[in-house]
Amino acid sequence: MTRPALLSLDEALPQLLTQAHALAGAQWVSTFDADGRVLAQDVIAGLQVPPQDNSSMDGYALRAADCEQAGAVLRVTQRIPAGTHGTQLNAGEAARIFTGAPIPPGADAVVMQEECEALEGHQIKVNKAVPAAQWIRRSGEDVTRGAKVLSQGTRLTPAELGLAASIGLAQLQVSARPRVALFSTGDELVMPGDVAPEAMSAGAIYNSNRFFLRALLQRFGCEVTDLGIVPDKRDATMAALHDAARHHDLILTSGGVSVGEEDHIKPAVEALGVLNLWQLAIKPGKPFAFGKVHRDSGIESVGDACHFMGLPGNPVSSFVTFLLLVRPFVLALQGVTKTDIARTEMQAHFDWPRADKRREFLRVKRNPAGGLDLFHNQSSGVLTSAVWGDGVVDNPAGQTIAKGDNVRFISFAEWLA
Structure with a gap:
């Protein structure tokens, strides 16, 4: 059997986003x-905003022409706290004013109280020359009406x-929140709390993907229905997909998107709708499925089909493909117009001498010297790499890295914001 050609991320993502129309129901x-x-x-x-000229300091509002030289003596004729309005200020007068209070008519500057000296008879001495417009926030300097x-x-x-x-x-x-049905497949999966570590049977693993995928979906604005673990059986998989499609905008699964005898997602989705099974030229995260599951006719819902996305089962592969593909998709369903993430050029403080045919996302951590350290084990099953690291290096296919090279860094903090 001829293997399908690997699809690049730059080819896959635009194809995916063309299907992500903003949901109705604002x-x-x-x-x-x-x-x-x-x-x-x-x-x-x-x-x-601000609605009128106001003082940015506690001090005195005055006329700059009265204070062209240090030592001017002015009579304090009014007091203007924030939330009140002053009256006309005449030549030779000053107004005691507080931060945020409107500038009274006739005044064109503010002097800080620290630069004034209180005198007898409600007078002050201004100990410096005062330029016009000093310490005045102009009306509309933040926001103008109609903007x-x-x-x-x-x-x-x-x-x-x-x-x-x-x-x-x-x-x-x-915008409406995407309604996402989440389930995992795999008879080897057990839930934390259901089986104690010492009682785990041979071949069993805890379902970590369910926890971080649910959290990621919620972080990116989705309403999540957690359907748990679906057995590796064709009829069970089809029933879960059929029921989920009726009331959701997206079904997200983890595992079962390969072509093994126990991988039932592919035939089940194809029986209920359409499926594109992509082999992506990324590492980790090669297998990825996208399609639609048709809804029953007559059921009130948005559109006549529910989107389907299937992630690989290995935890780091699932984590990375979610951030690369599912994240922009669910944001686009909400009408977000900018879903890409900036790459920052940083210096590698490690060697990566073996170039891969696929585009790699290497888990790294920024160090005190301003460079990037590499996690020692880049396996797709090592979830500790995503906890230890604070981002990934987006390394092009066929590219080696030598210590001191500049690389493209994606911060988890920005990705997950």
């Missing part, structure tokens, strides 16, 4: 509860929530 949520959600419409400012401050497709972080609140938005319209 909803309004409290700005308090919108962290991690994706904007379904642009946010336009209905006011200026687009946040774009549709933005994945919201605490900073965006604060910005939305600063223009008075108590609610935001956000």
Whole structure:
């Protein structure tokens, strides 16, 4: 049998994303509860921020023309805390002002209180020359009325929530969360807590993938239905896929996407829909499946089919392929327009003398010297490499690495943000 040609990541990802249309069903949520959600419409400012010129210091508002030289004496005629408004300031006068308070009419500068000396009779001596506009925050210098401050497709972080609140938005319209059904396949899998380590039978392993995949899906905004472990049987696999497709936007599985006799995902998906079984030119993570499982007619749902993605069973392979392929897919389902991750050029403090035919994602950690150290075991089954490391080197196919070479680093912190 002729093996299918390996598909590059740069070929696979665009094909995948062409299928990831933003889900219908945008909803309004409290700005308090919108962290991690994706904007379904642009946010336009209905006011200026700040709304008027205000002081950026505790001190005195004055006319710069009265303080062209150090030593000017001014009469303090008013006091302006934040939240109040002052009155007209005339020549030779100053206003005691506090941070955030509006600049009174007639004033065009603020001097810090530390640069003034209090005198008798409600007077101050200004001990330095004061330039016009000093310590004044101008109206609209942060946000101007009518400006687009946040774009549709933005994945919201605490900073965006604060910005939305600063223009008075108590609610935001956000995209629907993808409904994802998650299950693992494999008779060798057992759940932590069900069997004690000393009672594990030969060949049994704990299902680690289920834990990190569920956490990853939730981190990227999905509503997850955990269907547990499906036995390695054709009828059980088909039943799980059929039921999951009815009420979900995506089915994500781990294991069973190879072509062995106990790998039933491929024939089951093909019987219920369509499947592309890709052999990816990446390491770890060669086997990857993508397709659709048809829904029963007459069931109210988005579209007539549920997306399907099958990840390899080895934990690091599953972890890496999720970040490379599933992450951008579920973000795109929410309308995110920018799903790529920046690569940072850093120096390798290790040797990698054996080039691979596949594009490699090597688990590494930044060191105090500003370079990257390599985890000693890059096997696809060694999950400790992803815990020890703080990112990966994206190493092109056929590329060796010598200590001192510049490499492309992807931070887990940015990938998982």
